[in-house]
Amino acid sequence: MDKFLIRKEASGSRESDSEQSLNPTNSNVKKARIRHYLNRQYNESYLKFGFFWSGDAAQPNPLCVVCGDKMSNESMVPSKLKRHLTSKHSSLQDKDLVYFQRLLDQQSKQRNVFEKTMTASERAQLASIEVAEIIALKSKAHTLAESVILPACKKIVKSMFGEKAEKEISKIPLSNDTIHRRILDLSENIEKKVQKKLQDSTFALTVDESTDISNTSHLLAFVRFIDGREIINQFLCCKGMSTTTRGQDIFDVITDYLREMNLTWKSCVGICTDGAPCMTGCIKGFVSLAEKENPDLIRTHCFLHREVLISKISQEDLKLVLHQLVEIVNYIKSRPLKSRLFEQLCKGMDSQHVRLLMHTEVRWLSKGKVLTRVHELHNELIVFFDQEKQGKFCEHLRCELWMSKLEYLTEIFSQLNNTNSSMQGRNENILTSTDKLVALKKKIIIWKNRASSGNFDMFPSMRTTCIKEMIPIVVSHLTALDENIDHYFPSLSTEKYDWIRNPFMNIPSNIGLQLCEEEELATISSDRDLKIKHSTVPIDSFWISVQEEYPTLSKKALSLLLQFSTSYLCELGFSTLNNIKTKKRERLRSTEEEMRVCLSHIRPNIEEVAKKHQAQVSH
Structure with a gap:
């Protein structure tokens, strides 16, 4: 047994005991080293007893290759290993080393196959999500993935890389229901991102209403807000309206969705709509009802409609x-x-x-x-x-x-x-x-x-x-x-807003600024570093960059730059709606999710979506 153990050296010295008592840190270090040296290590000869090792290499545990039992490190001795073999696997005690080596090789191959299968399924799930995003971006039917994309990929891969690669491609799940679920997950991921970004930002809305091929009324809304160092446009929602489309109905739909997103009308700086009475009516119009919630709203009648x-x-x-x-x-x-x-x-x-x-x-x-x-x-x-x-x-x-x-x-x-x-x-x-x-x-x-x-x-x-x-x-x-x-266009002049485009020019005094705003403008116009920066970045990026230093003036400038002047994005959205809801897809229920994935400026995190679900390969 001496060759399997590293015995502790006996000190027996009073001087060493006194040193350990005086310096407990050294004592603990020595004890840890001793425990490390006392760990029993695996020897290749143990395989003749049917044992391999698992766990940490510094403190391995004996593992039976026959039944898979895992024992403690203290059992890493020939007598205990042999006792396990004779007591639990008595029929194998006469087997030689070659037999147990063959068992170990078979288990290793099975383990590798299982790990490879799991990795392939994860890749297949990721590919399935990416294909679903492409289909949503192109406004195509979900069945296109399984009926066209998958057969085409199999033909291409087989011609280029052989039948083995074709079998791997076949594992990608691309059924109609699978693509539908993937698009719902992508839409949810985008919506959560938008919600998070809107919590700390003011925003402007453009809203319009129209009907699809099945005469269902849809209310479409886009939002413009500050994201980092730029102003972006983002799809907000597309809600079906089952009955009337009055101003109160539109207001209720938008308010309910803002409440779901943990937003309020106080964060909205402006609304752009067409000139329909349900939108701009002075008493019961949608914009008038929104102004009761936020009197500082800027209302805009779409420039395109007025030009027509x-x-x-x-x-x-x-x-x-x-x-x-x-x-x-x-x-x-x-x-x-x-x-x-x-x-x-x-x-x-x-x-x-x-x-x-x-x-x-x-x-x-x-x-x-x-x-x-x-x-x-x-x-x-x-x-x-x-x-x-x-x-x-x-x-x-x-x-x-x-x-x-x-x-x-x-x-x-x-x-x-x-x-x-x-x-x-x-x-x-x-x-x-x-x-x-x-x-x-x-x-x-x-x-x-x-x-x-x-x-x-x-x-x-x-x-x-x-x-x-x-x-x-x-x-x-x-x-x-x-x-x-x-x-x-009764008020077509924008001269009083020239300070937004160039705060370093000679600004007249009668431009409607308050005292604190004029003081901030005077400070900005005297800053040579900001003047150089203004000439190298877009207007919106410039005002975003000075928000913390000049909050009052930048807020006024950004509230105007955020405002939509046209309902162009809504018209673009309705064109996409016509592509999504065709005669063959008029009963589609996930219209909003399809449009969100197709029209969103903010893209989904595909890896994050993939981690939410267990990977499954197609059969």
């Missing part, structure tokens, strides 16, 4: 030309045979386009695009209607005055469409949108002055044969546009 209202034609002569133009287009577009014949005619004449565009009143850019397309296919239309013997339409298209009016409408609506398109962006705010409308107003005044003197250089496609007849028509329409801008 500005472009409404009030002059009877121009309105008649537009009506006749729609008749011409509808004669061809509403008849499939006429559309095919016109297409063949355009191909034979090597035309730039082969189809006309349909005018739709609810599509804001439709009017200008239809006018432009008809003007470009003017000659082709004359030839086509001559063949069709439609003298009324040919008479319009050959009339110089009628064509001059059409060309003017084409030019002016192209300008209006350009302005509308320039305001359709994710990062638009009140300052940038106002600048574009101010520029349009100035252009209209310039065009009106030049048109009054018979100069139509600003409209290059207009004919010069009917200038005298067109002068009063053009001037009258431009005057109406100018008046409409003043009507729908």
Whole structure:
């Protein structure tokens, strides 16, 4: 037994005892070292008794390779190991070392296979979640994963890496229900992230309501808030409204969701909506009800909607030309045979386009695009209607005055469409949108002055044969546009907010700032380091960076920069809703979750989602 134990050296000295009593730390260290040396170590010869080791290498425990019993370190002696073999496995006491070595190798292989399977299942779960995110981003049906993506991946992997890799790909769970659950988990992860970020930030809302293909009303809301050193736009919610869509109903839905997110109206700095009575009604409108909760709210009527209202034609002569133009287009577009014949005619004449565009009143850019397309296919239309013997339409298209009016409408609506398109962006705010409308107003005044003197250089496609007849028509329409801008945008000037864009310029005293705000502005304008920083970073990042040092002024600046100027994001969201809820998916119940994964600026943490569930491979 002496060769299996390291015995403690006997000191027996009174001097050493006294040293240990005087220095207890050294005594404890020596005892720990002794205990370490007394730990029994595994010897390869123990395998003939059917024992291997497990646990810590410094203090191993004997492990029976037959029954899996684990014994204490004190049992790591041949006599105790042999007693276990003879008492519990008497039928194996005559087996040699090779037999137990074979048992140990089999257990090692089984352990490796199990660990490999667990690792593969975790990878398969991660791949399943990533595929679910792709499907949600593309607004596709859940069955696409199992019916298209998985077979395609198997074909590709088999061709590139062989059948073994194909079997691994088959383990990824991609069924319809699995993808549905994955999207719900991704949506929940995003929602928790948004909730956490909104707790310590003010925010602005843009809200709109529309119906889907199944006539279900949906209330869509986006939020804009400060995230780190930037201002971001984020999908907030999409709630179905089963009955009425009054202002009180909209207010209740948004309030309930804010309460679920542990938010209040006090943190909201502004709301942007369209001009519907349920949104902007002075008594029972949604915004009016929200203002009762927070009187400091900034309300904004969508700039895009107002720009479309500005472009409404009030002059009877121009309105008649537009009506006749729609008749011409509808004669061809509403008849499939006429559309095919016109297409063949355009191909034979090597035309730039082969189809006309349909005018739709609810599509804001439709009017200008239809006018432009008809003007470009003017000659082709004359030839086509001559063949069709439609003298009324040919008479319009050959009339110089009628064509001059059409060309003017084409030019002016192209300008209006350009302005509308320039305001359709994710990062638009009140300052940038106002600048574009101010520029349009100035252009209209310039065009009106030049048109009054018979100069139509600003409209290059207009004919010069009917200038005298067109002068009063053009001037009258431009005057109406100018008046409409003043009507729908009564306060178009943003000069009093120039300090937000550049706090280092000479600011007039009558800009509506309080004393503490003016003092902070004076301090900022005198800081040369901030002036250099202002020239290198965006406006929103600059004001976010000085929040702690100048809280009052930065809060006022950011409340304006946060405010939405258009409902562009809501319109974009409704387009996504139409892609998600098609005729074949009109009974989809997870609409909000699908849209959150598709439209969110904040992306989910896929590894965090994967850890919440036990990994399972597909059978």
